[in-house]
Amino acid sequence: MTSRGDRTVPQASIERLPGYLQVLSDLAARGVTGTSSAELAGLAGVGPAQLRKDLSHLGSHGTRGVGYDVVHLRERVRAALGVAQELSVAIVGVGNLGHALANYSGFTARGFTVAALFDSSPEMIGTVVAGVVVEDSARLADELAGRGVAIVVIAVPGERAQAVCDAVVAAGVREVLNFAPRVLQVPPGVELRSVDLGSELQILAFHSRNRP
Amino acid sequence: MTSRGDRTVPQASIERLPGYLQVLSDLAARGVTGTSSAELAGLAGVGPAQLRKDLSHLGSHGTRGVGYDVVHLRERVRAALGVAQELSVAIVGVGNLGHALANYSGFTARGFTVAALFDSSPEMIGTVVAGVVVEDSARLADELAGRGVAIVVIAVPGERAQAVCDAVVAAGVREVLNFAPRVLQVPPGVELRSVDLGSELQILAFHSRNRP
DNA sequence: ACCTGTGAATCGATTCACAGCC
DNA sequence: GGCTGTGAATCGATTCACAGGT
Numbered sequence: 001m002t003s004r005g006d007r008t009v010p011q012a013s014i015e016r017l018p019g020y021l022q023v024l025s026d027l028a029a030r031g032v033t034g035t036s037s038a039e040l041a042g043l044a045g046v047g048p049a050q051l052r053k054d055l056s057h058l059g060s061h062g063t064r065g066v067g068y069d070v071v072h073l074r075e076r077v078r079a080a081l082g083v084a085q086e087l088s089v090a091i092v093g094v095g096n097l098g099h100a101l102a103n104y105s106g107f108t109a110r111g112f113t114v115a116a117l118f119d120s121s122p123e124m125i126g127t128v129v130a131g132v133v134v135e136d137s138a139r140l141a142d143e144l145a146g147r148g149v150a151i152v153v154i155a156v157p158g159e160r161a162q163a164v165c166d167a168v169v170a171a172g173v174r175e176v177l178n179f180a181p182r183v184l185q186v187p188p189g190v191e192l193r194s195v196d197l198g199s200e201l202q203i204l205a206f207h208s209r210n211r212p
Numbered sequence: 213m214t215s216r217g218d219r220t221v222p223q224a225s226i227e228r229l230p231g232y233l234q235v236l237s238d239l240a241a242r243g244v245t246g247t248s249s250a251e252l253a254g255l256a257g258v259g260p261a262q263l264r265k266d267l268s269h270l271g272s273h274g275t276r277g278v279g280y281d282v283v284h285l286r287e288r289v290r291a292a293l294g295v296a297q298e299l300s301v302a303i304v305g306v307g308n309l310g311h312a313l314a315n316y317s318g319f320t321a322r323g324f325t326v327a328a329l330f331d332s333s334p335e336m337i338g339t340v341v342a343g344v345v346v347e348d349s350a351r352l353a354d355e356l357a358g359r360g361v362a363i364v365v366i367a368v369p370g371e372r373a374q375a376v377c378d379a380v381v382a383a384g385v386r387e388v389l390n391f392a393p394r395v396l397q398v399p400p401g402v403e404l405r406s407v408d409l410g411s412e413l414q415i416l417a418f419h420s421r422n423r424p
Numbered sequence: 425a426c427c428t429g430t431g432a433a434t435c436g437a438t439t440c441a442c443a444g445c446c
Numbered sequence: 447g448g449c450t451g452t453g454a455a456t457c458g459a460t461t462c463a464c465a466g467g468t
């Protein structure tokens with residue numbers, strides 16, 4: 001569920017890069033220095049040809065007849081994903097889910113900084129969550145620009161999601177990750193991804209029902 | 213990130229059905245009785261032709277020259293997704309995220325019952341979360357079968373995810389939703405979907421970096 | 425001898441455009 | 447006249463298979 005963005009690297013490849021980065025980091029942590037498309041593909045759960053084709057979009061970083069250098073390749077994938085420089089993220093909605101997301105460790109571990117939290121309920125505003133003071137959602141526009149936020153995560157109830165999304169886009173943010181169970185509309189040029197627990201379960205339910 | 217399942221309805225279509233169900237429920241709630249592929253497509257953020265093709269996989273449920281009956285179509289999509297009968301879900305890992313998931317309202321609202329919670333930390337076991345007693349993860353195998361769990365949600369730290377997944381699959385569960393930041397391996401015939409916050413952010417970071 | 429990088433072939437999914445029906 | 451349902455055409459992504467380099 002993605003609005004069109006650039007090209008040169010196909011969208012389908014981009015979506016697999018984080019998985020490759022993960023297994024590369026894992027190999028590096030275990031002290032493995034060299035690997036092959038077959039090994040990487042096995043760990044990432046894809047075919048070797050697909051992995052090579054995906055990596056070829058980032059340039060030629062292996063050695064024919066030998067394989068890939070784990071650390072070098074990891075840096076290339078990291079750079080391609082834009083995770084080399086730190087990016088600031090804001091979370092709107094500090095309920096159950098927003099709270100959990102703010103405290104999510106793998107978050108900072110992967111180069112993202114929680115730069116701002118927003119909520120609209122008076123008893124939430126001003127409290128400190130994950131070391132950040134919760135701001136009033138009404139002040140979204142002012143704060144986002146000031147803190148250099150590149151990505152906004154929406155974790156508000158469905159009814160408010162579109163309004164929050166509109167405000168965020170109006171404030172100039174062009175990358176939005178939505179956890180509210182709604183289909184959101186964004187203008188062209190804004191990249192929207194949606195994660196909905198209910199949808200995921202329904203997709204699994206479909207397969208559960210249609211068994212051979 | 214899906215292992216191959218059945219056919220007749222293409223995977224890509226299946227993944228859009230929850231979105232259609234959502235906008236249909238929304239229309240129904242607003243008292244709208246009839247609609248068209250153009251309207252539905254607009255609300256769901258896809259093209260009209262794509263929507264008609266997707267729905268055609270479920271059979272012919274519109275009226276030529278007129279459009280679709282909202283309530284009838286909603287029931288057809290619900291039935292196709294297998295959400296007509298209630299399904300039981302278990303959540304393994306009651307940390308920040310597991311906690312939030314257990315309390316997620318849209319959960320029961322969409323025909324899923326939280327039938328069991330598991331955790332391995334002694335101070336968590338025995339506590340009540342979202343009205344359910346947290347069991348010891350060691351007793352996974354016994355409890356899953358007994359409670360008729362169809363879908364398991366994994367919300368444990370990355371290091372433990374594969375072990376939990378193996379245990380769950382060994383217990384006969386064939387639908388797994390993974391929130392841990394790891395690529396998991398499952399045997400053929402098991403449907404695995406993975407949602408990773410870090411990966412989603414990295415994909416957005418890619419687009420952020422590669423702007424025209 | 426071996427493994428990468430990649431054009432060519434295949435496969436599947438999206439879009440077009442119109443026949444069929446109300 | 448208008449909108450669905452669908453074959454045909456297009457587009458993109460995956461897989462094959464081998465040439466290129468170590």
